[in-house]
Amino acid sequence: xxxxxxxxxxxxxxxxGWLGHTHPAYGNMVGPFGGITxxxxxxxxxxxxxxxxxxTALTVNFCAAMQDGPFTAAARAVRTGRSxxxxxxxxxxxxxxxxxxxxxxxxxxxxxxxxxxxxxxxAPPQELPQVPPPRGVAWLSRYxxxxxxxxxxxxxNGAEHPDSTSRLWVRDAEPRELDAAALAALxxxxxxxxxxxxxxxxxxxxxxxxxxxxADAALLQRTGHAWLLAQARAQAFRNGFFDQTAQLWSPExxxxxxxxxxxxxKD
Amino acid sequence: xxxxxxxxxxxxxxxxGWLGHTHPAYGNMVGPFGGITxxxxxxxxxxxxxxxxxxTALTVNFCAAMQDGPFTAAARAVRTGRSxxxxxxxxxxxxxxxxxxxxxxxxxxxxxxxxxxxxxxxAPPQELPQVPPPRGVAWLSRYxxxxxxxxxxxxxNGAEHPDSTSRLWVRDAEPRELDAAALAALxxxxxxxxxxxxxxxxxxxxxxxxxxxxADAALLQRTGHAWLLAQARAQAFRNGFFDQTAQLWSPExxxxxxxxxxxxxKD
Numbered sequence: 023x024x025x026x027x028x029x030x031x032x033x034x035x036x037x038x039g040w041l042g043h044t045h046p047a048y049g050n051m052v053g054p055f056g057g058i059t060x061x062x063x064x065x066x067x068x069x070x071x072x073x074x075x076x077x078t079a080l081t082v083n084f085c086a087a088m089q090d091g092p093f094t095a096a097a098r099a100v101r102t103g104r105s106x107x108x109x110x111x112x113x114x115x116x117x118x119x120x121x122x123x124x125x126x127x128x129x130x131x132x133x134x135x136x137x138x139x140x141x142x143x144x145a146p147p148q149e150l151p152q153v154p155p156p157r158g159v160a161w162l163s164r165y166x167x168x169x170x171x172x173x174x175x176x177x178x179n180g181a182e183h184p185d186s187t188s189r190l191w192v193r194d195a196e197p198r199e200l201d202a203a204a205l206a207a208l209x210x211x212x213x214x215x216x217x218x219x220x221x222x223x224x225x226x227x228x229x230x231x232x233x234x235x236x237a238d239a240a241l242l243q244r245t246g247h248a249w250l251l252a253q254a255r256a257q258a259f260r261n262g263f264f265d266q267t268a269q270l271w272s273p274e275x276x277x278x279x280x281x282x283x284x285x286x287x288k289d
Numbered sequence: 290x291x292x293x294x295x296x297x298x299x300x301x302x303x304x305x306g307w308l309g310h311t312h313p314a315y316g317n318m319v320g321p322f323g324g325i326t327x328x329x330x331x332x333x334x335x336x337x338x339x340x341x342x343x344x345t346a347l348t349v350n351f352c353a354a355m356q357d358g359p360f361t362a363a364a365r366a367v368r369t370g371r372s373x374x375x376x377x378x379x380x381x382x383x384x385x386x387x388x389x390x391x392x393x394x395x396x397x398x399x400x401x402x403x404x405x406x407x408x409x410x411x412a413p414p415q416e417l418p419q420v421p422p423p424r425g426v427a428w429l430s431r432y433x434x435x436x437x438x439x440x441x442x443x444x445x446n447g448a449e450h451p452d453s454t455s456r457l458w459v460r461d462a463e464p465r466e467l468d469a470a471a472l473a474a475l476x477x478x479x480x481x482x483x484x485x486x487x488x489x490x491x492x493x494x495x496x497x498x499x500x501x502x503x504a505d506a507a508l509l510q511r512t513g514h515a516w517l518l519a520q521a522r523a524q525a526f527r528n529g530f531f532d533q534t535a536q537l538w539s540p541e542x543x544x545x546x547x548x549x550x551x552x553x554x555k556d
Contacts, residue, residue, distance in 0.1 A: 100352055108350050
């Protein structure tokens with residue numbers, strides 16, 4: 023069993039809902055990696071026998087710090103239409119909501135399609151150096167990353183940069199076929215943009231993240247274990263919150279997901 | 290009373306929650322303008338005496354077509370922290386959820402701030418022609434729009450364009466000071482990007498919209514009734530859904546909001 027599947031495993035509870043557990047392999051500096059929490063929230067919908075179609079949109083709200091340990095997951099179909107379905111999900115610890123999420127699932131048909139935000143022309147991952155990630159952050163070892171631009175800060179000397187963009191090739195370190203849950207987690211692989219913009223040890227944490235899934239299961243399956251090109255950039259930093267806009271492409275140039283988040287930072 | 294305030298008016302119900310009503314002045318082709326629905330959902334949080342701080346993030350899910358008529362609004366504080374608060378909102382008609390929303394509110398402090406996605410240098414609104422909006426859509430008359438690029442399709446001849454960008458100056462037609470509810474509505478003023486990309490009468494409707502509020506109440510108040518520079522672009526169209534990423538700046542170049550949505554389209 024792949025460690026990602028271990029981490030998103032939810033066990034059905036007798037009274038309804040699910041029981042999950044944080045996984046040390048996806049630990050962050052404090053508590054779990056936000057991407058795995060997003061995948062766990064999505065998984066509560068993926069496992070629901072009443073689910074209609076595939077994920078189209080996911081918004082995850084990180085309401086409070088998740089503690090290492092067990093959590094419950096409850097997903098409720100708020101509204102079911104002919105081809106789309108709306109869900110509300112809550113992850114709780116000690117009876118308190120730590121994460122909430124809304125999920126839209128939909129049945130898709132093949133119609134006219136086009137990628138407008140094209141994948142930039144970049145060097146292939148094989149030509150890029152493998153830089154060891156910062157120590158002490160377990161989840162970083164779950165991914166292979168090859169940075170084209172905007173790698174982890176090294177000097178932390180307070181230098182300011184005009185552009186917060188990071189661009190990298192990324193994939194699971196241990197091979198695993200891509201699916202919606204894995205893609206949701208990958209949308210959160212970018213370190214906080216404030217560290218890229220200003221090389222200072224600024225505390226920062228995602229408050230809310232949205233993922234739009236352009237890829238359906240067939241395209242994800244075709245993508246398999248390929249390297250994905252991922253990039254992220256902030257648009258504004260203002261009084262304790264900044265946003266981030268991100269894209270993830272397959273090596274063939276399909277935009278698999280676009281993603282956005284708003285992040286708390288403490289100056 | 291400004292027509293926008295009439296439209297977002299919610300009346301407290303004896304048993305808790307709120308009663309609202311769609312407003313003909315914000316009617317769309319069918320049902321209400323999505324932006325006014327977003328503002329109504331946000332308003333249920335704004336009016337709550339337990340609210341902590343100001344809106345930071347809003348995600349509105351358009352679960353089903355809202356019918357012209359009354360609706361109930363219920364907002365629940367899912368989790369309250371020291372400086373941030375997470376809300377879940379449902380708008381219902383006939384006991385069924387038609388709109389769900391999550392809202393993050395936060396108390397902000399003045400810290401290091403920067404706009405990274407800068408406002409493009411464009412002609413001022415006074416130099417641009419006033420083009421009458423398409424007929425038969427009430428809400429369009431609530432706004433003044435001056436397009437710099439990507440105005441309403443005229444020929445509907447099926448022509449394809451490589452770029453779906455629209456860029457315009459926009460403000461309330463009847464002067465009103467800017468606030469978070471008005472800004473949320475403004476994030477939805479863009480006609481469906483599929484019409485810009487392909488001039489065809491393609492049915493389309495927003496499924497989920499997210500707004501990140503960079504501006505606090507003081508900045509919004511300072512902006513007042515100024516023209517805002519607004520732009521939107523799709524990143525991918527795929528099998529019935531496309532995304533849109535948008536920015537709204539004050540004339541001074543402050544990024545007031547960044548916004549994203551995923552939109553259903555029928556080919």
